[in-house]
Amino acid sequence: GAGVSQTPSNKVTEKGKYVELRCDPISGHTALYWYRQSLGQGPEFLIYFQGTGAADDSGLPNDRFFAVRPEGSVSTLKIQRTERGDSAVYLCASSFPGAGGSTDTQYFGPGTRLTVL
Amino acid sequence: GQQVMQIPQYQHVQEGEDFTTYCNSSTTLSNIQWYKQRPGGHPVFLIQLVKSGEVKKQKRLTFQFGEAKKNSSLHITATQTTDVGTYFCARTPREGGSEKLVFGKGTKLTVNP
Numbered sequence: 001g002a003g004v005s006q007t008p009s010n011k012v013t014e015k016g017k018y019v020e021l022r023c024d025p026i027s028g029h030t031a032l033y034w035y036r037q038s039l040g041q042g043p044e045f046l047i048y049f050q051g052t053g054a055a056d057d058s059g060l061p062n063d064r065f066f067a068v069r070p071e072g073s074v075s076t077l078k079i080q081r082t083e084r085g086d087s088a089v090y091l092c093a094s095s096f097p098g099a100g101g102s103t104d105t106q107y108f109g110p111g112t113r114l115t116v117l
Numbered sequence: 118g119q120q121v122m123q124i125p126q127y128q129h130v131q132e133g134e135d136f137t138t139y140c141n142s143s144t145t146l147s148n149i150q151w152y153k154q155r156p157g158g159h160p161v162f163l164i165q166l167v168k169s170g171e172v173k174k175q176k177r178l179t180f181q182f183g184e185a186k187k188n189s190s191l192h193i194t195a196t197q198t199t200d201v202g203t204y205f206c207a208r209t210p211r212e213g214g215s216e217k218l219v220f221g222k223g224t225k226l227t228v229n230p
Contacts, residue, residue, distance in 0.1 A: 108160045111159055
């Protein structure tokens with residue numbers, strides 16, 4: 001596709017439920033990142049994948065959060081036993097290794113707005 | 118990792134006025150990136166600065182990286198209503214390659230027509 005896509009665009013769930021958020025990166029991008037953004041804040045890093053493996057999961061807040069990228073393309077962020085504090089916009093980004101020593105440019109998707117009631 | 122501090126948090130200007138947002142770090146930055154997020158939208162990459170004292174321009178936007186690589190600024194000349202949005206600076210823990218971004222809290226710009 002032309003850009004990063006995320007589904008669903010909106011998700012409303014009840015406290016305690018399980019949710020899955022999907023990210024489809026730009027074709028050929030090897031790195032995939034998950035962030036979450038609360039109102040009035042900057043995006044906060046959660047996890048990033050290089051290929052199929054999680055290269056850095058230091059931003060996952062606790063063990064209720066888990067993400068996979070089994071074939072090195074689409075990724076799913078899974079949240080168990082959702083809490084009201086999990087309500088936020090979950091953003092996905094992807095990048096392709098650039099030339100030289102500069103940091104790769106990350107291209108963000110439109111996000112999934114998660115509301116936990 | 119160390120967060121970057123952005124000021125001001127909000128800026129309201131009349132169309133045609135200039136706008137500047139500042140990004141500061143207590144530690145030396147390997148690089149700094151700037152993103153723009155329109156209301157209801159997602160962050161869009163604007164630029165990356167790597168070299169000490171670097172200045173880059175994109176039309177009415179001027180980006181600077183401090184000599185000590187601890188601060189950066191984004192200046193918009195003669196704002197237009199299309200400039201409305203939140204401007205974020207972001208740092209990476211290390212230089213080069215694929216790296217997580219650590220964002221500042223952003224400066225929200227509103228422009229009165």
